[in-house]
Amino acid sequence: MTKFADIKGFVFDLDGVITDTSILHGTAWHQLADSLGVAWSDELANGLKGISRMDSLEMILKAGGKENDYTQAEKEQLATQKNTNYVAEVDKMTPANILPGMKAFLDDLRAKGYQLSLASASKNAPRVLGKLQLADYFPKIVDPASLTHGKPDPEIYTKGAELLNLPANQCIGVEDAAAGVAAINAAGEVSLGIGDATELGAADMVFADTAEVTLDNIAKKLG
Structure with missing residues (x-):
């Protein structure tokens, strides 16, 4: 099992994780x-x-x-x-549409030198990030047009780690859907689910909502 100290990067889904599109x-x-x-x-x-x-x-x-x-x-x-x-x-979105706690989490990740990539199937993800004023947090975005398989296939998360030049087991994938968690697990990354613990039971760790997602809480769960 990956230890918290081994983690170098985070691969984020967008919807239900950073904002609710x-x-x-x-x-x-x-x-x-x-x-x-x-x-x-x-x-x-x-x-x-x-x-x-x-x-x-x-x-x-x-x-x-x-x-x-x-x-x-x-x-x-x-x-x-x-x-x-x-x-x-x-186009009506603003930074007020960022989910609770997520801006602080992203700031903390960036301050501590973690690498970030976005693994969203949405072709509009860059536009959404722009409206949320988070575009500069995610210089690395998986291009949905380059994908041949959708979640739960691991392809999008595998590419998310490759963009960071990191091995899969040094990345945490962040998801709110069971298909996404399955994709992270199949990619060999540590899976962090946000939402219902039963629905996301396959995840390595589950947080009830975005406000609970902090590096300290992740460290406690990973050890």
Whole structure:
């Protein structure tokens, strides 16, 4: 097991970890589902968390029994429409949208010389970081266009560590979704889950919320 003293880098997911864009994604997908005549539900909203744009679209179409109603080109168009909805929501963001305690945690990491990278499947991650005024904290961002597999495949976290030129076992991956935790574990990194301890039971350590995530608390859990 990796010891706290071995950790040199942190690979962050964005949504549910640094800020909560899932609300904005939810709004944008809800708008699209309405326009397609697909009934929106909590179950559908929860199912879309942490998966890619095209996979999310397929899930919505399937929920409405419309998975065979559109050509691939039309599906691309629908995904673009959703993204336009989403970007309009993102552009309203400010540093006030950073989750509790996360700015202080990032400041502490930077002050103590840890390397940081971002492993978000969102193509809009750089735009979000800009609105939150956190862009300079993450000079290294995994390009979602370079990925061939989505979470729970480890690829995005493997690339996150590679960007830092660190071996996987010297990195902590930070996630709020079970698929993300699975991806971190499969990449051979230490997994830090934020949220429900049962849902994130596979994580090496779990914190109930972002405010609890501090280097001191991580050190206590890792030893």
